[in-house]
Amino acid sequence: MRTNYVLIDYENVQPSALSVLEKEHFKVIVFVGSNQAKITFDVAAQLQRLGSSASYIKISGNGPNALDFHIAYYIGHLAATDPDAYFHIISKDTGFDPLIAHLKAKKILACRSQDITDMPIVKAANSRIPSEKIAVVVANLKQRGASKPRTVKTLSSTISSLFQKALVEEELAALLKLMEKQGLVIINDTKVTYSLPG
Known part of the structure; x- marks a missing residue:
């Protein structure tokens, strides 16, 4: 690590x-x-x-x-x-x-x-429910500016690293689905685009 x-x-x-x-x-x-x-x-x-x-x-x-x-x-x-x-x-x-x-x-x-307590790694470790986890992911993505992950695989890897590889695959997939449902990400085949709040 x-x-x-x-x-x-x-x-x-x-x-x-x-x-x-x-x-x-x-x-x-x-x-x-x-x-x-x-x-x-x-x-x-x-x-x-x-x-x-x-x-x-x-x-x-x-x-x-x-x-x-x-x-x-x-x-x-x-x-x-x-x-x-x-x-x-x-x-x-x-x-x-x-x-x-x-x-x-x-x-x-x-x-x-x-x-x-505001450190992204600490917030990630302390987040329990999906909405808290998504807030951590969105904050991280906003910090990245133009260098956001462009593929589902890279985004999944980014989220996994953010949570110190503690998420099981099902949890990771559920987070991505929830982000897509909330309109934060648009997934087209293997490509990802973003619609993050300002």
Whole structure:
């Protein structure tokens, strides 16, 4: 399973629910501003439970976007050593969005979420009923812009990966049928076109 790096902008977000990252495919890096003297006990305790899968980086220097540049550097470094990884930036700072778009153009998997519970992989893992699963799939497809899957086989594979290959074939087929019934996808033989909500 691919490694999911979770890079937390601690100046911007003090995350909750770190316990959902207690799986072997997550690596958590908390970026702490140079003027931040401490982190909360809850965050420290939860990160400690993650053991070697969690680390801190206290940035050096001040200035606008200093922490953001550190996150960008580490994504570049990690992407060079682990090109199949997925990078999750946890921040409310929309300034990361052009970086995310550039990474995607370079075929590097990345997204920004405002909180750990908003991460697509976490939402997918927590979705139980078909409507929740479809919401996760639609959000993922909308993020892809023009690079949506164009065949039923590729779309099925994309959905399967999104749910960490935990869906059985019948469940996957039922989701596709439901998406077609709701008018979200149009399937013509093996080809797929989309009609996603705005």
